[in-house]
Amino acid sequence: MGLSKMEFSSIKESMKKGKGKVAVRGWVYRERGSNKLKFIVLRDSSEIIQCVIEKSKVGEKMFKTADAVQIETSMEIFGQIKKDERAPTGYEISVDSFKVIGESDTFPISKDQSREFLDDHRHLWLRSRKMTAMMKIRSTVFGAIDEYFKGEEFYEYHSPTLQAVQCEGGSTLFDVDYYKQKGVFLAQTWQLYAEPAIFALEKIYTIAPSFRAEKSKTSRHLSEYWHAEMEVAWASFDDIIQYGEDLLKFIIKKVLAERKEELKILGRDPKELEPTVKKKFPRMTYTDSLKLLDKKFGMKIKWGKDLRTIEEDRLSELYDTPIIVTHYPKEVKAFYMKEDPKDKKVVYGVDFIAPEGYGEIIGGSERESDIKEIMKRLKDMGEKPSEYEFYLDTRRYGSIPHGGFGLGIERVISWICKLDNIKDAIPFPRTMTRWTP
Ligand code: 4AD
Ligand code: MG
Numbered sequence: 001m002g003l004s005k006m007e008f009s010s011i012k013e014s015m016k017k018g019k020g021k022v023a024v025r026g027w028v029y030r031e032r033g034s035n036k037l038k039f040i041v042l043r044d045s046s047e048i049i050q051c052v053i054e055k056s057k058v059g060e061k062m063f064k065t066a067d068a069v070q071i072e073t074s075m076e077i078f079g080q081i082k083k084d085e086r087a088p089t090g091y092e093i094s095v096d097s098f099k100v101i102g103e104s105d106t107f108p109i110s111k112d113q114s115r116e117f118l119d120d121h122r123h124l125w126l127r128s129r130k131m132t133a134m135m136k137i138r139s140t141v142f143g144a145i146d147e148y149f150k151g152e153e154f155y156e157y158h159s160p161t162l163q164a165v166q167c168e169g170g171s172t173l174f175d176v177d178y179y180k181q182k183g184v185f186l187a188q189t190w191q192l193y194a195e196p197a198i199f200a201l202e203k204i205y206t207i208a209p210s211f212r213a214e215k216s217k218t219s220r221h222l223s224e225y226w227h228a229e230m231e232v233a234w235a236s237f238d239d240i241i242q243y244g245e246d247l248l249k250f251i252i253k254k255v256l257a258e259r260k261e262e263l264k265i266l267g268r269d270p271k272e273l274e275p276t277v278k279k280k281f282p283r284m285t286y287t288d289s290l291k292l293l294d295k296k297f298g299m300k301i302k303w304g305k306d307l308r309t310i311e312e313d314r315l316s317e318l319y320d321t322p323i324i325v326t327h328y329p330k331e332v333k334a335f336y337m338k339e340d341p342k343d344k345k346v347v348y349g350v351d352f353i354a355p356e357g358y359g360e361i362i363g364g365s366e367r368e369s370d371i372k373e374i375m376k377r378l379k380d381m382g383e384k385p386s387e388y389e390f391y392l393d394t395r396r397y398g399s400i401p402h403g404g405f406g407l408g409i410e411r412v413i414s415w416i417c418k419l420d421n422i423k424d425a426i427p428f429p430r431t432m433t434r435w436t437p
Helices: 011-017 060-068 115-120 129-151 191-201 237-258 260-265 270-278 286-297 309-317 371-380 385-395 409-417
Strands: 020-033 037-043 048-054 074-083 091-102 203-211 224-233 283-285 323-329 343-353 360-366 402-408
Touching (some): 011 020, 011 048, 020 091, 037 074, 048 074, 060 091, 129 224, 129 237, 129 260, 191 203, 191 224, 191 385, 191 402, 224 237, 237 270, 237 323, 260 270, 286 309, 286 323, 309 343, 402 409
Parallel strands (some): 048 091
Antiparallel strands (some): 020 037, 203 224, 323 343, 343 360, 360 402
């Protein structure tokens, strides 16, 4: 063809150019044709575009090779681009010449496939417009989290994935066969290994996978999910909550600035996300949330019971931004949360509940500073405080007020992208019933 690789441009850039000669490459998204004319919709990572191959223009010999073109054939196309209202994305390339790079077997994914079938073919389903749009938004969300924390002068810090103590309850631990030893688990959270580090770095964050052996099948639980966590020295409970609200606003702002097209492909009207950027999030205590549930929905929940999915969903119907719920009963929250000195039945724990029934997106707290209280609560859970000595040392050598939170990145992506199932917020989901491909 005589054209060097450098001369290719993305489909999106070519459309921006709008007229004249272009060279694009990608995969066949759709194709149809007659013995004189062939329409190929080509896709690359940036866009899709209709390309028209005319026998009279490319000649008999080249037109014949177009017969081999099937869905997902990879090819290079050289031609003239122009505006065309009838074309799927408003532009069309009139093909001068083309080259098949990789032929494709009959692509197994066609219309109306079941969830199970698409999950089995996940490696191919990634190429779909919806998954591509989700993955771009995902990339923006990860970038935004980094940018936010770096902007607030946090250090990036890394905790071990192989850990020897639980933090978020023993029932969701994944056991590891560690050189035939027992008592080693995949991380549920970085927290117990983050708290020791704030004595050196003060403000830290991470983005890392967390693992939870969730035994129930729901549309919001993964066995492996990406967790953005932060921990801050000298921080009050209010400081932690403020960071959570600011981070969510930052993420949504970034997605709205960069990914409006992708949101639309996924059926999410960007306007629906705007209140999160513009409005202050409502805050209420757990106790007030029970009163609200009773008043608005006649739901009578016994004080001391954790909020379930159904209650969180009802609360989320009342607002168009995330909701901040604080001061949960001690019994339903983790051992490390600080007891409220004014009301010892509750702790300085916070959950952020997403709009539209997407559930808890952030969980955090100010940390308990009283070492005796921590040891007591560990014992109450059936844990041996002696195994937590490394953690307890954080309260022995210059203890300080501090706290942090964890944000479930796929939960946030599910909400942003308006997904039916959290499985579609990650390329290769892992759940109790799905670990392949
Ligand atoms: O509320 P969690 O369990 O809190 C912690 O792990 C704390 N140690 C975090 C911290 O303070 N550093 O989990 C935090 C968040 C939840 O709010 C939820 O968004 C998400 O992690 N999450 C899950 N996301 C997907 N699948 C699961 N199975 C999840 N479990 C929790
Ligand atoms: Mg939680």
